[in-house]
Amino acid sequence: MDFGISLTTFLLGMVTFLVTLMMVWSRTGRTYANLPPKGPPEWPIIGSLLSLAGEHPPHQILANMAKKYGPIFSMQMGSFYAVVLSDYSLIKQAFAKSGDDFSDRPKIAMIEHLAEGKGLISGYNSPAQIEQRRFTFSALRSLGMGKFRMEETISEEIQHLIKSFTERNTQPFIPFHDITVSVSNVICWLNFGKRFEYNDDDFKGVLEALFGIVEITEIGGVFNFLPFLRFLPGSGLKKCFKHKAIFDKHMYPLIRKIKQSYDDKFESAECYIHMYADKIAEAAKQNIVPNLFNDGNMVLAVADLFVAGTETTATTLKWALLYMVVNQDVQKRVQEELDRVVGVDRLPSLLDKPNLPYTEATLLEIQRKASIVPLGVPHAPVQDTILYGYDIPKGTVVLPNLWAIHHDPNLWKNPDEFNPDRFLKPDTKHVVQREELIPFSIGRRRCIGEELAKVELYLFFTHLLCRFHFILPPGAPQPTMEGRSLATFVPHDYSLCAIPRCRDKDFEES
Numbered sequence: 356m357d358f359g360i361s362l363t364t365f366l367l368g369m370v371t372f373l374v375t376l377m378m379v380w381s382r383t384g385r386t387y388a389n390l391p392p393k394g395p396p397e398w399p400i401i402g403s404l405l406s407l408a409g410e411h412p413p414h415q416i417l418a419n420m421a422k423k424y425g426p427i428f429s430m431q432m433g434s435f436y437a438v439v440l441s442d443y444s445l446i447k448q449a450f451a452k453s454g455d456d457f458s459d460r461p462k463i464a465m466i467e468h469l470a471e472g473k474g475l476i477s478g479y480n481s482p483a484q485i486e487q488r489r490f491t492f493s494a495l496r497s498l499g500m501g502k503f504r505m506e507e508t509i510s511e512e513i514q515h516l517i518k519s520f521t522e523r524n525t526q527p528f529i530p531f532h533d534i535t536v537s538v539s540n541v542i543c544w545l546n547f548g549k550r551f552e553y554n555d556d557d558f559k560g561v562l563e564a565l566f567g568i569v570e571i572t573e574i575g576g577v578f579n580f581l582p583f584l585r586f587l588p589g590s591g592l593k594k595c596f597k598h599k600a601i602f603d604k605h606m607y608p609l610i611r612k613i614k615q616s617y618d619d620k621f622e623s624a625e626c627y628i629h630m631y632a633d634k635i636a637e638a639a640k641q642n643i644v645p646n647l648f649n650d651g652n653m654v655l656a657v658a659d660l661f662v663a664g665t666e667t668t669a670t671t672l673k674w675a676l677l678y679m680v681v682n683q684d685v686q687k688r689v690q691e692e693l694d695r696v697v698g699v700d701r702l703p704s705l706l707d708k709p710n711l712p713y714t715e716a717t718l719l720e721i722q723r724k725a726s727i728v729p730l731g732v733p734h735a736p737v738q739d740t741i742l743y744g745y746d747i748p749k750g751t752v753v754l755p756n757l758w759a760i761h762h763d764p765n766l767w768k769n770p771d772e773f774n775p776d777r778f779l780k781p782d783t784k785h786v787v788q789r790e791e792l793i794p795f796s797i798g799r800r801r802c803i804g805e806e807l808a809k810v811e812l813y814l815f816f817t818h819l820l821c822r823f824h825f826i827l828p829p830g831a832p833q834p835t836m837e838g839r840s841l842a843t844f845v846p847h848d849y850s851l852c853a854i855p856r857c858r859d860k861d862f863e864e865s
């Protein structure tokens with residue numbers, strides 16, 4: 356049969372027709388009296404996706420749209436009906452005050468394909484998901500998350516980073532890889548109960564898995580809105596599965612090895628995998644929450660902790676060093692405070708934190724300005740619900756624009772300015788904790804690793820600034836402060852020089 360068109364064109368036409376039909380049906384099939392105000396104009400199939408393209412990143416474009424359409428507006432993103440929240444009290448109302456109403460995750464393609472709606476980050480709201488989250492939180496706390504017990508482990512890791520920076524011998528380098536490796540090893544310690552030497556084969560495999568997963572989230576963005584694109588040749592789906600296979604190849608044997616060695620010996624649990632293994636055994640005996648604690652879900656949870664715990668903290672530190680090289684006056688004030696409070700013969704500890712208000716204020720300002728998870732992780736209502744009088748249908752993708760909150764001129768004076776002093780009380784001795792600073796989001800699905808991240812950021816930042824003065828390479832142009840929207844919002848590559856600071860000759864590195 357020859358209709359004068361190729362099979363691919365015919366199939367594409369069919370897909371387009373069906374998707375359009377589904378979209379029309381999904382609109383007409385619902386009758387909601389009061390949906391949130393409509394945002395930008397829509398086109399068939401792609402909805403308003405084109406309006407997100409441009410020289411600015413999506414969170415900034417959406418923040419500008421909020422100025423026109425209001426703090427809550429709706430838009431069709433490909434095949435998804437989305438509602439964008441750009442106001443702090445709205446996000447608080449939705450995520451923190453409405454109980455479980457908004458604690459689901461949308462059924463977007465990548466979540467369905469790669470995690471089947473399981474795992475810690477992408478798990479759909481269910482008693483099993485809630486139980487796993489509760490278990491993980493208490494497991495991490497008993498392993499020392501956010502407490503002094505973790506300080507030693509993190510400090511040890513930072514020494515390796517310091518060594519690697521020192522070996523650059525004041526020459527220009529891009530610090531990204533070193534930072535990621537170092538931060539990921541902290542999560543390895545939590546997950547696997549040990550840090551790895553950087554040339555360890557297991558560690559190299561784990562890192563390859565991490566970079567693959569990060570790439571999946573990047574490629575996956577497009578499918579999430581237009582799932583049918585995955586049928587097109589060159590869509591990148593194959594690449595996603597290749598990375599997933601690499602991840603499985605490295606992660607499964609390592610997790611099995613750690614679990615097996617624990618099962619074989621009668622030792623006490625020393626890491627997340629050990630604790631999960633205990634939970635699997637306990638669940639099997641008591642048949643609690645069926646289909647929850649098993650090997651498959653353990654792998655997903657370990658992977659989520661690894662990816663969520665590495666990329667986020669590492670990206671914040673990359674911004675931190677960038678803000679220091681371009682704001683030498685701030686770097687100098689932090690270092691003066693560190694020298695005054697900590698002295699020159701030791702490195703800072705968590706006990707010093709209350710006495711380092713300017714340093715703390717600087718870290719808060721870095722988190723506000725960088726907003727490294729600018730659109731949070733999408734939420735979804737568990738059922739049809741109402742927010743501020745508007746109908747929010749089940750299946751809606753709810754996007755909290757955290758970047759917009761952190762740059763809202765009604766909350767922050769001159770929000771585009773990098774100014775740590777905004778987090779200091781007039782006496783400059785005390786830090787102002789602003790509830791509107793929400794880099795970890797809020798409510799039932801807020802970040803599980805917040806306490807760990809805060810300790811890591813504090814220790815990495817203070818140790819590095821005690822040991823080095825960071826400058827731009829001589830003659831280098833001013834780096835851009837624009838970022839790139841990847842798995843997190845990362846700075847563009849930049850080079851710096853790490854100049855060792857003059858410390859007391861008796862200073863010990865250990």
Ligand code: HEM
Pocket residue numbers: 475476477488659660663664665667668671727728731732733734794795796797799800801802803804805807808
């Ligand atoms: C600066 C560092 C970090 C930032 C800015 C950050 C930010 C976030 C944000 C915005 C969310 C989404 C919350 C929501 O859906 O409302 C999230 C979720 C999550 N984060 Fe983090 N995070 C950081 C570090 C970590 C670390 C160190 C870990 C692990 C130890 C971690 C584990 C998780 C997990 C498991 C979730 C999913 C929670 C759930 O869906 O119930 N994060 N994080």
